[in-house]
Amino acid sequence: MSITARTLAVRNFRSYADYLLELSAGTTVLVGPNAAGKTNLVEALQLCCSAASFRRPSPADLVRHGEHRCALELALEGEGRVLELGVAVDGGKRSFVRNGKRCRAASIRGVLPSILFCPDDLDMVKRGARVRREALDGFGVQLNAGYAQLVSSYARAVEQRNSLLKDPCASRDLLFAWDEALVRAGSAVLQHRSALLERVRAHLVAAYAAIAPRETVDVRYRSTVLPDAAAGLPRDREQIADLFRAALASSAPEEARRGMTLVGPHRDEVEFLVDGRPARSFASQGQQRSLVLAWKVAEVRVTRDILGRPPLLLLDDVMSELDAVRRAAIMELAADEVQTVITTTNLGYFDEGALESSRVVRIGGDR
Ligand SMILES: Nc1ncnc2c1ncn2[C@@H]1O[C@H](COP(=O)(O)OP(=O)(O)OP(=O)(O)O)[C@@H](O)[C@H]1O
Ligand SMILES: [Mg+2]
Known part of the structure; x- marks a missing residue:
C-alpha cells in the first residue's frame, strides 16, 4: 500500500504569498524560468516529508520577505485515509503539525520519506x-x-x-x-x-x-x-x-x-x-554521476523494501545535468516505481510519451 502526496499548500513561504500545488500520483513536472520558485516548492515538499531542507536555512529564511510567519501543508492519501503534515515558522521558530495537532519533527518525518536529487549531489562521490x-x-x-x-x-x-x-x-x-x-x-x-x-x-x-x-x-x-x-x-x-x-x-x-x-x-x-x-x-565525471544516480535509485528501492511503500522522489534541476542514457534511467524509475516531482527550465529534456503521462505545472508569472 502506498502513500501519495496530493496537494501542497504554501503561505508566505519564500517567494510565495499563497499557492496550491496539485500533484499527480505519478510524475509532476514543474517548468518555469530561473528564479520562478521551482526549487522553493521542492524545498517545501522536502520540509513536510523529511522535516529538513537541503538548503539548511535558518527558520526565518523560509518566511517570505516582509512577513512574520509562514505555513506549509502537505495532504497525503493512503490506505483510504487523508493525512496532513504541516510545517510552520512563527517568530523565528519552526513548528510541526500532524492532522491539525502540534507535534515533534519525528512525528512527520518519514510518514512519506522524500529522496531528493539535485545538482549539488552530483559531486557527492568526490567531495569530503x-x-x-x-x-x-x-x-x-x-x-x-x-x-x-x-x-x-x-x-x-x-x-x-x-x-x-x-x-x-x-x-x-x-x-x-x-x-x-x-x-x-x-x-x-x-x-x-x-x-x-x-x-x-x-x-x-x-x-x-x-x-x-x-x-x-x-x-x-x-x-x-x-x-x-x-x-x-x-x-x-x-x-x-x-x-x-x-x-x-x-x-x-x-x-x-x-x-x-x-x-x-x-x-x-x-x-x-x-x-x-x-x-x-x-572515477571519471560520468562514472561519478552514474554512481550518484544509482545511489538515488537504491534509496528508492531500499525505502520500499523497509517500509513496504515507495518514497516521494524529488528531482530538482538534474535533467539538464544528465546525458540521454541517465535521463532515460531516471525517467524509467519515475514512471514505474515512485511518485516523482521534477523541476526543469526546459521541457525539451523529456520525451513526448513521458510528458503525456505526467502532470505539467507552469511555475512563474502570477502566484
Ligand atoms: N524568504 C524569501 N522571501 C522572498 N523571496 C525569496 C525568499 N527566499 C527565496 N526567495 C526568492 O525565490 C526565488 C528563487 O526561487 P527558486 O530557487 O525556487 O527558483 P527556481 O525556479 O528553482 O530557479 P532556478 O531555475 O534558477 O533554479 C529567488 O528570486 C529568491 O530571491
Ligand atoms: Mg532551482
Missing part, C-alpha cells in the same frame, strides 16, 4: 567524507525514528567530549563518563549505518549495472574504530563497542594533544569503488 556520511544518515533517519535520536545523541557526545579534551582542568572521571556515552551511541550508529549501507549496496550495484554494464561498482564502510579500516564491522553491537573502546584507548595520546575525538562514526568514510578502485580518486 562528511557529505557521504550525511547522505547515509539523512536517508536513515527518515526510515527509523530511533536512528535520528541516536545520531543527535552521538553528535552531542562528540561535542561534549571535544570540549573536555580542550579543557586542561577537566577531570579524568568526567572524560571517562563521556567516553562511555560516546561508545554507546556511536556503536549503535555504526550498527545502523553498516546495516543500512549493506541494503543500499545490493540495489546500488544492480542499478549501476543497468546504466553502465561494462563496469563494476561497490561501496564499503571504512570505520576509524577498526584497526584495518577496510575490514567489515561486526554485526554485534557489543563487539563494535569493544572495538570502539580499543580505538579510543589507542588514540588517547593524540586526542589529548589535538583536543578532539579522532575515532568514531563522525570520522568514518563511505567509500565508492569503480572496478575495485576508490571512485573519489579515480
Whole structure:
C-alpha cells in the first residue's frame, strides 16, 4: 500500500504569498524560468516529508520577505485515509503539525520519506567524507525514528567530549563518563549505518549495472574504530563497542594533544569503488554521476523494501545535468516505481510519451 502526496499548500513561504500545488500520483513536472520558485516548492515538499531542507536555512529564511510567519501543508492519501503534515515558522521558530495537532519533527518525518536529487549531489562521490556520511544518515533517519535520536545523541557526545579534551582542568572521571556515552551511541550508529549501507549496496550495484554494464561498482564502510579500516564491522553491537573502546584507548595520546575525538562514526568514510578502485580518486565525471544516480535509485528501492511503500522522489534541476542514457534511467524509475516531482527550465529534456503521462505545472508569472 502506498502513500501519495496530493496537494501542497504554501503561505508566505519564500517567494510565495499563497499557492496550491496539485500533484499527480505519478510524475509532476514543474517548468518555469530561473528564479520562478521551482526549487522553493521542492524545498517545501522536502520540509513536510523529511522535516529538513537541503538548503539548511535558518527558520526565518523560509518566511517570505516582509512577513512574520509562514505555513506549509502537505495532504497525503493512503490506505483510504487523508493525512496532513504541516510545517510552520512563527517568530523565528519552526513548528510541526500532524492532522491539525502540534507535534515533534519525528512525528512527520518519514510518514512519506522524500529522496531528493539535485545538482549539488552530483559531486557527492568526490567531495569530503562528511557529505557521504550525511547522505547515509539523512536517508536513515527518515526510515527509523530511533536512528535520528541516536545520531543527535552521538553528535552531542562528540561535542561534549571535544570540549573536555580542550579543557586542561577537566577531570579524568568526567572524560571517562563521556567516553562511555560516546561508545554507546556511536556503536549503535555504526550498527545502523553498516546495516543500512549493506541494503543500499545490493540495489546500488544492480542499478549501476543497468546504466553502465561494462563496469563494476561497490561501496564499503571504512570505520576509524577498526584497526584495518577496510575490514567489515561486526554485526554485534557489543563487539563494535569493544572495538570502539580499543580505538579510543589507542588514540588517547593524540586526542589529548589535538583536543578532539579522532575515532568514531563522525570520522568514518563511505567509500565508492569503480572496478575495485576508490571512485573519489579515480572515477571519471560520468562514472561519478552514474554512481550518484544509482545511489538515488537504491534509496528508492531500499525505502520500499523497509517500509513496504515507495518514497516521494524529488528531482530538482538534474535533467539538464544528465546525458540521454541517465535521463532515460531516471525517467524509467519515475514512471514505474515512485511518485516523482521534477523541476526543469526546459521541457525539451523529456520525451513526448513521458510528458503525456505526467502532470505539467507552469511555475512563474502570477502566484
Ligand atoms: N524568504 C524569501 N522571501 C522572498 N523571496 C525569496 C525568499 N527566499 C527565496 N526567495 C526568492 O525565490 C526565488 C528563487 O526561487 P527558486 O530557487 O525556487 O527558483 P527556481 O525556479 O528553482 O530557479 P532556478 O531555475 O534558477 O533554479 C529567488 O528570486 C529568491 O530571491
Ligand atoms: Mg532551482
